[in-house]
Amino acid sequence: MKVLIADDSSMSRKMVLRSLPESLTEDVRQACNGSEVMEAYHAGQVDLLFLDLTMPVMDGFQTLEALKREDANVVVVVISADIQPLARQRVFDLGAAAFVAKPVTAEAVLNALHVIGVL
Amino acid sequence: METLAELTEDQRDALQELMNIAMGQAAERLALLTNTMVTLSVPFIHPLIREQNNLAIPEHLRRSFMIVTRQSFLGELRGEVFVCFGSMGADELAELLGYKGGGLAQQDELMLDVTNILTGACISGLARQVATQVSYDAPSILVHREQEANALDELNLNEHLAMVLEIRFEVQAHQFSCDLLICITERTAGVVVRAIDRLLDEL
Amino acid sequence: MTDSKAISRETLESMLKAINMGVLLVDQDCKVLFSNHFMSINSGRSAEELVGRTLFEAFPELPEVWTRQKINSVITLQNFAFTSWQQRPHLFNFESTRPISGQVRHMYQNCTFFPVQDADGSNLGVGLAISDTTDTAARQLELTHLNQLLEEEKAAQALLIARLEDAQAQLLQSEKMAAIGQLAAGVAHEINNPIGFVCSNVNSLRRYLVDIFALLEAHEQATDDRHANAHPELAVMRDKMDYTFMRQDIDDLLAESADGLDRVTRIVKDLREFSHVDSYEWQLADLHKGLDSTLNVIWNEIKFKAQVIKCYGDVEPIECMGSQINQVFLNLLINASHAVGADGEITISSGREDGGVFVEIADNGHGIPLEIQNRIFEPFFTTKPVGMGSGLGLSLSYSIIVKHHGRLTVESEPGRGSCFRAWLPLRQPLHQALSTSAAEGC
Numbered sequence: 001m002k003v004l005i006a007d008d009s010s011m012s013r014k015m016v017l018r019s020l021p022e023s024l025t026e027d028v029r030q031a032c033n034g035s036e037v038m039e040a041y042h043a044g045q046v047d048l049l050f051l052d053l054t055m056p057v058m059d060g061f062q063t064l065e066a067l068k069r070e071d072a073n074v075v076v077v078v079i080s081a082d083i084q085p086l087a088r089q090r091v092f093d094l095g096a097a098a099f100v101a102k103p104v105t106a107e108a109v110l111n112a113l114h115v116i117g118v119l
Numbered sequence: 120m121e122t123l124a125e126l127t128e129d130q131r132d133a134l135q136e137l138m139n140i141a142m143g144q145a146a147e148r149l150a151l152l153t154n155t156m157v158t159l160s161v162p163f164i165h166p167l168i169r170e171q172n173n174l175a176i177p178e179h180l181r182r183s184f185m186i187v188t189r190q191s192f193l194g195e196l197r198g199e200v201f202v203c204f205g206s207m208g209a210d211e212l213a214e215l216l217g218y219k220g221g222g223l224a225q226q227d228e229l230m231l232d233v234t235n236i237l238t239g240a241c242i243s244g245l246a247r248q249v250a251t252q253v254s255y256d257a258p259s260i261l262v263h264r265e266q267e268a269n270a271l272d273e274l275n276l277n278e279h280l281a282m283v284l285e286i287r288f289e290v291q292a293h294q295f296s297c298d299l300l301i302c303i304t305e306r307t308a309g310v311v312v313r314a315i316d317r318l319l320d321e322l
Numbered sequence: 323m324t325d326s327k328a329i330s331r332e333t334l335e336s337m338l339k340a341i342n343m344g345v346l347l348v349d350q351d352c353k354v355l356f357s358n359h360f361m362s363i364n365s366g367r368s369a370e371e372l373v374g375r376t377l378f379e380a381f382p383e384l385p386e387v388w389t390r391q392k393i394n395s396v397i398t399l400q401n402f403a404f405t406s407w408q409q410r411p412h413l414f415n416f417e418s419t420r421p422i423s424g425q426v427r428h429m430y431q432n433c434t435f436f437p438v439q440d441a442d443g444s445n446l447g448v449g450l451a452i453s454d455t456t457d458t459a460a461r462q463l464e465l466t467h468l469n470q471l472l473e474e475e476k477a478a479q480a481l482l483i484a485r486l487e488d489a490q491a492q493l494l495q496s497e498k499m500a501a502i503g504q505l506a507a508g509v510a511h512e513i514n515n516p517i518g519f520v521c522s523n524v525n526s527l528r529r530y531l532v533d534i535f536a537l538l539e540a541h542e543q544a545t546d547d548r549h550a551n552a553h554p555e556l557a558v559m560r561d562k563m564d565y566t567f568m569r570q571d572i573d574d575l576l577a578e579s580a581d582g583l584d585r586v587t588r589i590v591k592d593l594r595e596f597s598h599v600d601s602y603e604w605q606l607a608d609l610h611k612g613l614d615s616t617l618n619v620i621w622n623e624i625k626f627k628a629q630v631i632k633c634y635g636d637v638e639p640i641e642c643m644g645s646q647i648n649q650v651f652l653n654l655l656i657n658a659s660h661a662v663g664a665d666g667e668i669t670i671s672s673g674r675e676d677g678g679v680f681v682e683i684a685d686n687g688h689g690i691p692l693e694i695q696n697r698i699f700e701p702f703f704t705t706k707p708v709g710m711g712s713g714l715g716l717s718l719s720y721s722i723i724v725k726h727h728g729r730l731t732v733e734s735e736p737g738r739g740s741c742f743r744a745w746l747p748l749r750q751p752l753h754q755a756l757s758t759s760a761a762e763g764c
Binding site for chain 1: 129135136139142143144146147150156157159248319321322
Binding site: 148151152216217218219224225227228231232235236239240243255257258259 | 388389391395398400403404408432434
């Protein structure tokens with residue numbers, strides 16, 4: 001499974017990386033903003049996307065919209081510090097499969113992956 | 120001296136992420152309390168905001184604010200939060216927080232309430248992540264609208280500042296926004312830096 | 323808190339009861355769970371009357387919506403909340419804690435709301451800690467009041483200083499003018515005597531010459547050819563001195579001298595009039611006369627710069643201090659001459675208006691920039707280079723006109739010119755005229 005982690009913070013990307021189960025660590029790429037995500041998607045490099053919401057250039061909401069427009073076959077797990085119920089709702093409305101609140105823990109990531117049936 | 124200027128790129132990135140998370144928690148609390156959606160900016164870490172003994176308020180904030188409040192946080196992590204309120208209407212927010220009618224004293228009290236809520240949520244969020252406990256004093260008004268805006272320049276900062284973080288909160292539905300400046304003393308900034316280092320070591 | 327076992331629950335409770343500040347514990351529905359002595363003493367209701375009721379039954383003065391939201395926020399955020407005596411002086415309606423010495427009637431309070439957890443860590447409710455800040459508040463309010471008084475005094479002093487500066491500027495200028503006036507009067511007096519005898523001498527000379535020429539003509543007519551032939555040297559002499567021309571020229575010279583003397587006499591008269599010591603008194607004066615004599619005094623300054631156009635209206639004499647009004651004309655005319663460039667024009671108009679008279683001095687010069695138009699009457703305000711203008715001329719003019727119960731106004735369009743307009747009443751209010759003339763007279 002091709003995994004992409006998108007976050008402008010390198011620490012945050014590392015924290016997600018560290019939380020991944022071993023079975024998903026074979027093909028992992030990283031992106032710093034939404035437009036890099038779209039490039040990787042168009043290159044056929046994304047099956048599972050871990051997506052931050054606050055990023056420069058193109059933020060998480062815009063990325064979700066772009067993926068939805070293209071009817072992309074990508075499973076999106078949103079990873080965000082913005083834990084307001086309304087923000088979560090907006091994320092699900094835009095087609096995200098799961099929401100994990102920051103700070104990221106391995107437990108929360110595993111739990112989310114189980115719930116959406118990736119594992 | 121563990122000033123912000125000496126932070127590495129990784130440390131700075133980590134600090135920004137810590138604040139991002141703290142802000143997220145603060146926004147959630149504010150949203151819960153007022154039943155609205157709060158917009159957050161990416162926190163901005165000022166390189167060296169201090170000029171000699173004065174707090175140099177960024178120009179874009181200086182232009183717009185009418186009231187500046189302050190509140191201290193005390194403990195292993197010490198410092199003060201300055202909240203710069205613009206001129207936008209806070210009337211609806213007032214209603215959400217249980218205020219009725221107008222009046223200057225009441226508007227001041229509302230600003231102090233918002234200061235207390237944001238400071239408490241942001242700093243508690245930060246403190247939780249760096250595994251320490253903090254307490255707070257009562258907020259008060261530092262600069263009032265009829266005073267000269269540069270009254271802030273005359274602040275005598277007797278404890279050295281180490282970090283200044285700038286955050287913007289916006290409640291869009293109610294045309295309300297304010298900017299937070301979180302100032303941490305040089306003596307206690309080490310708590311944050313050490314926590315960041317621990318986090319980075321674990322990765 | 324491992325030692326807490328040693329301290330009984332009752333001891334802790336009695337400590338909370340005895341502490342010298344208000345302590346309340348309420349649950350999420352604002353029902354009072356605990357209240358201490360301080361609250362009972364100040365509210366006049368025993369703990370039994372307070373506990374078990376809602377905060378709003380126990381303390382009807384509390385605003386319910388606001389208080390509930392406060393309690394709610396403390397529980398939701400698990401964080402402190404505060405009220406300060408400055409914004410909310412009397413949260414609880416308690417009597418002042420300075421019953422004898424204080425001037426305040428109610429107790430000022432600070433209050434902290436804090437989350438309280440049960441032994442098992444679950445939410446129990448919200449604690450209120452109320453501290454009495456009456457003393458601080460009373461002192462602070464007193465200071466604020468004092469501060470306000472000081473500010474008022476400061477403002478009054480600033481006004482006084484401004485007035486003093488104004489008065490000093492006027493004094494300086496009027497002393498200067500008085501000195502110039504005295505000098506002018508002295509010079510005029512000194513010139514007056516010699517001019518007097520030169521005048522009378524020239525007049526005598528003219529009479530003598532008329533007689534002498536009459537005599538010469540009589541001689542000529544009495545002379546025949548024989549006599550001419552006998553004395554050819556007379557004809558030679560006559561030709562040599564160009565008698566005919568000389569005869570003609572002497573008349574011209576005398577006429578020119580008389581004219582020159584006339585002008586000197588007039589200037590002396592103008593100088594005396596302009597600086598007249600006794601015109602520091604209120605008297606009826608003809609403004610046109612004043613304008614003319616002022617124009618004569620400064621004619622040299624103006625004549626090469628601007629053409630002066632007079633549009634005098636029908637104006638009767640007004641009650642004024644002539645020399646002072648002349649000073650105003652002088653200042654305005656000199657300013658106008660400084661303002662104009664090539665093809666300068668200064669127009670002086672006058673007329674009757676509003677039961678008084680007006681004099682307008684307009685120029686077609688560079689005008690006054692809008693941003694300084696309201697400052698030009700301030701003392702020491704000048705746009706001229708250092709040393710060129712004192713910045714007193716217009717302020718002095720202004721105060722002179724005000725002293726005459728008149729108005730001095732300006733209309734100016736940058737690039738097109740300025741028009742200064744003085745309006746003066748025909749007569750001064752009686753008491754003012756008397757007292758001022760008495761003061762100025764000595």
